[in-house]
Structure formats: structure tokens, C-alpha cells
Amino acid sequence: MLQKLKKLFPESQKQLEQKFLDENGIQYDQQLGYIIDGVIMNELSARLEYFTNRRMTSFNDLKALYLNAIIINEKIDLEIANNRFIERLGNTKENLLQFKEQVKRLNEYYRQFLRDKR
Numbered sequence: 001m002l003q004k005l006k007k008l009f010p011e012s013q014k015q016l017e018q019k020f021l022d023e024n025g026i027q028y029d030q031q032l033g034y035i036i037d038g039v040i041m042n043e044l045s046a047r048l049e050y051f052t053n054r055r056m057t058s059f060n061d062l063k064a065l066y067l068n069a070i071i072i073n074e075k076i077d078l079e080i081a082n083n084r085f086i087e088r089l090g091n092t093k094e095n096l097l098q099f100k101e102q103v104k105r106l107n108e109y110y111r112q113f114l115r116d117k118r
Contacts, residue, residue, distance in 0.1 A: 017113045020109060020112065025105075033058065062106055079096060
């Protein structure tokens with residue numbers, strides 16, 4: 001029912017989407033990709049590649065990110081729980097928690113606004 005109402009009011013849907021992006025500090029640049037709170041996510045591609053077992057190399061495909069979220073979260077939680085961080089990626093507890101939050105925001109954006117469009 002909600003999806004039918006959203007289709008009737010596409011302008012309000014765009015406004016909701018923009019509001020969500022603004023509130024979560026998400027921007028999209030054609031060349032750089034997604035930017036969250038000033039962090040260019042594709043600059044963290046080595047970390048993404050590690051946490052997805054080399055399934056992903058960039059943040060450009062939000063559907064793939066959404067499907068790999070469980071693996072990402074489990075590996076981050078395991079690394080934090082064991083307090084053994086991958087030095088070559090510069091992992092620390094703080095930046096892993098930040099990375100996890102950034103992935104969560106992108107997944108929420110995909111789930112709410114992009115998933116049903118395709």
C-alpha cells in the first residue's frame with residue numbers, strides 16, 4: 001500500500017530521498033562515487049575488498065553492498081572482538097566502527113529508496 005502511495009506522489013518521494021541523504025551526510029559524485037561526511041567511500045575500496053572476500057572492489061553497486069552486508073558486519077565484529085586488526089589496511093576499532101556505520105547508511109539508503117525501483 002505504501003509503495004502505491006509513493007508512486008502516486010513521485011515529487012514527495014524525491015523530497016524524502018533528498019532529506020534522507022542530507023540527514024545522513026550522503027552525497028554522490030559521478031567521478032568519485034558515494035561520499036559520506038566528507039569521506040570518499042571508494043578510497044576505502046581495499047577495506048571493502050577484504051571484508052567482502054574480494055567480491056566487491058568499489059561502493060558503486062549498492063545492491064551488491066546490501067547483499068554482502070552480513071559478511072562485512074561479521075568480519076568487522078570478529079576483528080574487533082579478537083582485537084586483532086589488519087595493519088596493512090590501517091584498521092583500528094574506531095575506523096572499523098565508522099566503516100560499519102557508513103555501510104549501514106548506504107544499505108539503508110538502498111533499502112528505502114533504490115531496491116524497489118529496479
